[in-house]
Amino acid sequence: MAKVGVLLLNLGGPERIQDVGPFLYNLFSDPEIIRLPNPALQKPLAWLISTLRAGKSQEAYRSIGGGSPLRRITEQQARELQSELRTRGIEATSYVAMRYWHPFTESAVADIKADGVEEVVVLPLYPHFSISTSGSSFRELQRLRQADSGFSRLPIRCIRSYYDDPGYVGAMAGLVAREIQACPEPSKAHVFFSAHGVPKSYVEEAGDPYQKEIEACAQLIMERLSRDLGFANPFTLAYQSRVGPVEWLRPYTDDALQDLGAAGIKDLVVVPISFVSEHIETLEEIDIEYREIATEAGIINFRRVPALDTTPAFINGLADLVQQAMAGPEVNLDQAAELPSKVKLYPQDKWAWGWNNSSEVWNGRLAMVGFSAFLLELLSGKGPLHSLGLL
Ligand SMILES: C=CC1=C(C)c2cc3[nH]c(cc4nc(cc5[nH]c(cc1n2)c(C)c5CCC(=O)O)C(CCC(=O)O)=C4C)c(C)c3C=C
Ligand SMILES: [Fe+2]
Secondary structure: OEEEEEEEEEEEOOOOHHHHHHHHHHOOOOOOOOOOOOOOHHHHHHHHHHHHHHHHHHHHHHHOOOOOOOOHHHHHHHHHHHHHHHHHHOOEEEEEOOOOOOHHHHHHHHHHHOOOOOOEEEOOOOOOOHHHHHHHHHHHHHHHHHHOOOHOOOEEEOOOOOOHHHHHHHHHHHHHHHHHHHOHHHHHHEEEEEOOOEEEEHHHHHOOOOOHHHHHHHHHHHHHHHHOOOOOOOOOEEEEEEOOOEEEEEOOOHHHHHHHHHOOOOEEEEEOOOOOOOOOOHHHHHHHHHHHHHHOOOEEEEEEEOOOOHHHHHHHHHHHHHHHHHHHEOOHHHHHOOOOOOOOOOOOOOOOOOEEEEHHHHHHHHHHHHHHHHHHEEEEEEHHHHHHOOO
């Protein structure tokens, strides 16, 4: 039997407060996170945004103990998955490849080569595909594969997404059911799915399937709750964690919580849907920020469903996915990262008045020109800001 390497992909998170700035710099340097018309501006802009954001982010990481638990949990998931596969008679070894912090994708690939792995199954710890998450990690891996003849010779099977996989959906439904049952009147609890958002243009212009997969997934979890457990609770889906001035997927979680409070909802079961591990966006954003907004809006019982972490039903579901992939054909990184419908990577060039894509593009371009002029003046020591005595 061939030596199988199961490569788990995740985003990564800063483990100490001093890691926050460099982690944010890595994240904003990724063109799949901020897509600029001119790649030469990517690094200066990443430096600027990470510098401006670091203080706020550090405060959030401080409030959850000084760092992200993502590496610890992902490594536990990797160990549990490996042991489940070995119990099933599959001699697999699991590896963790983070996109923006340790252990980086390069080091996972180096370990795979050093261990003499003969075939690779790539499993993103994102059940829903997005250009900004699995897409970015697939591209990073592709870059490393193209630069390394040894790695590029290994047969590869990529799992693109699994938002509709019965194992994953069942594991989620089990955790949601527990929180519904803990409500004073379970039938009255409102189920509130909060997914990580992405900019609206990713879906509408670049053809990111993320929103469709999230919507289908929430529906499937509700169907499973009804079919297996007889729950017929109402539900809402909203998007959290937006960054920057552009429009993101709506409704926004904070607005939706206020609307539900105003509508008289008292018991809320909050489901962090796009995440499979506890991290800053569950522990700080939902548990602290959104809980406060909900309480102010009149919601009395705010119960957050825990992330899947190493829930046995989830680990079993992942092992099923790996086994299915191994039994199926090779799926290369380009196939896994393919977009179902490529609409337009860059929005229209023509100006249109109002808060729309065209104005966002032109505002962005003007900001780029201004930023470049500012950098030039900083470097040259000459320019209008110096003449005005502002620099
Ligand atoms: C499905 C999951 C995620 C999507 C989609 C996603 C898109 C996305 N994220 C940002 C910006 C930031 N993300 C940050 C942290 C972070 N994001 C995810 C998941 C998704 N991101 C994870 C798992 C984490 C790590 C959390 C941890 O515990 O450390 C951050 C840093 C935290 C902060 O400052 O808020 C930023 C910034 C964008 C712009 C984006 C889509 C374009
Ligand atoms: Fe994010």
